[in-house]
Amino acid sequence: MTDTDVFTELVGQDEAVQILRRAAVAAADLLAAGDGEPPPSAAAMTHAWIFTGPPGSGRSVAARALAAALQCVHGRGCGECPGCHTTRAGTHADVRFVVPDGLSIGVGEMRALVLRAASTPSGGRWQVLVIEDADRLTEAAGNALLKAVEEPPPRTVFLLCTPSTHPDDISVTIRSRCRVVALRQPPADAVAQVLTSRDGVPQETAMWAAAAAQGHVGRARRLARDPQARQRREAVLAVPRRLTNVGACFDAASALIEAAEAEAEAAVAETDAAERAALQTALGAGGTGRGAAGAARGSAGQLKELERRQKSRATRAQRDALDRALVDLAGFYRDVLVASLRAPVAPVHTDVAPLADAAAEKWTPEATLRRLEAVLTCRDAIAGNVKPRIAVEAMMLSLWRG
Template sequence: MSVWENLVGQRAVITALRTAAEGRGMSHSWLFTGPPGSGRSNAAIAFAAALQCEQAGCGECHACHTTLAGSHADVSVIRTEKLSIGVDEVRDLVRRAALAPVGRRWQVLIVEDADRLTESACNALLKAIEEPTDRTVWMLCAPTVEDVLTTIRSRCRLVSLTTPTADDVAAFLVRTEGVADALASYAARASQGHIGRARALARDEATRNRRREVVSLPARLTTLGACMNAATNLTEVTKEEADAITGELDAREKADLDSSYGVVERGRRPREYAPALTALEKAQKARAKRRHLDVVDRSLMDLVSVYRDALALASGAPGRLVNEEIRGDVEQIVRNSSRELNLRRIAWIFEAREQMLDFNVPVPLALESMMVALKVPAGSSR
């Protein structure tokens, strides 16, 4: 199995990266772009493995295995659980970039979520990209080229990933997860091409149930009370899911901190423990906030898919709906709404998303406002 095996529906990208790994068209700085779930980080890591491999990505050698596992000495990945990547993290990476690789090939530095770099972090990164050492390769990942500073993206070779088709995702799930064709088809459509989301839907019934609850909301927003209840429930459910994801990690980090300062063994707290604990709690709080926003954001995209289905059905577009399983609800929305209203509803969802992600509006407030805007018009048939 080659390192490219998990890049779903990206044949042109694989060809270009394999060619570069073989020494044709190589560059010292790369920018991987693509919609969420398209696999831009996976593509960067696969490319890093190919650069470290004597056979340009065989998938079997020690270099490939360690790179894909995240333990290769010459491959560094910076990712953040916070809302932004700060200058200190980037400066540490820049210092690492100046070192010669341990092995005979490349020093590879991958920045996931490069769109989250602060202005000072971008400035620190720019000089390193402008003047790389001979055996250093930078790989940045972002949703679009516009999400990266102009002076940085102009110095990078662009790799654009696309959203894989539902058929490609379904085939991937059948091959790698061993799920039934019907479940793979559902997960592929419901994920809208997001590989990680498709895997979660295929593997976990609770994830499927949570999504079904979200996509059932539009048809139930018939009264002001229903809208307020929907906003409250969505806030609570997404918070619970986010807490479940971060809770175990938080506890493990706290235990590691206690152990490193000898709190467990000696039963007392050294002077240096308090500021370390404060810093950890601050980082965990930032991570929890981002995780909650990520879960809410995913739910908002599920809501958008329902109104897009309504637009597709009203327009007579061919093909299956994303939410084929609730076709009755989608038909009801078409009967009760105009195409223009459903377009406005999609815009209102994106407005709520922007309020939370960019303007720090509290999640409950943004969701309440959005749900009221999405309410079924008075006098519509139920």
């Protein structure tokens, strides 16, 4: 394989890469066989896949890599042919990527995608539907997808990404009709190697960022290259020292929520402005005459729908930003617990190890574990649609009380 092989971006997942490479070869063999006898390799390929694993494990990277390999003219994901290039760029005519802007994927969108995926591939290979957040499917959308997975068109492949195969993430009936590829959290040294070799990050910085990101490649890259990301992380790790009384707990909760809101607003502002400008142009903004006036009168509904979608996207961005902060906070309490028990495990946050050691001297392991559980409970509550401010305030009080 060359250095540009589509699977090389899947960090620390050797077993999964072997499975996917075999599937790509089998898919090419099936195309070559046509309507004839299935080749011996056929069992390595199937029409529906689920990629599961913790955040940062590379679920969407794996799905995109397999999608590229299926469109590869050489049948293995060379990374150099037009099929690989266009798939990785998101411009291949026979590959659709579903990345929900908001908190869910609705039935209308899913029906349209399934209908499109059932068409004959324009390039003669495969129609591929990649759903990067299949755990966000509504019940009705899941049912629409299930029908397509149960009765798949001959040249259509479904690639789903979910945190796990728990019924809360993906329905049992969909899961039972898919082949599951379980990904693991990449080891820190593998993530550091990627940062050093591909991004030119100094070795020491790469090792620190990989450990602090807890195996999440994208977050490690942000920490290594973005000063603002490092500042936000430092503010989160200062929270345990700030919890001196009830008032401080509420202040810390407000600061955490406001920081997440600011990060989310910055993340979506450019996209929101571009979308609004494009829609106004399409509706004839700035035009004159009877036709322009009529278009303006009929634009209210479309603008309202755009605002609804943008609000949903902002909510998701805020929750994602808040979840990253909670993961950092959980890592700190994990380090305190490791120090208390003198476990032979490397710390997550090496730069605040002295603070974790000091806390370990002050708190019992049981109290530290209760604090860690409070952070994880907060994450679950927000995932269950509890208002973030309420969940974070309750967490801060639990952290203070121990």
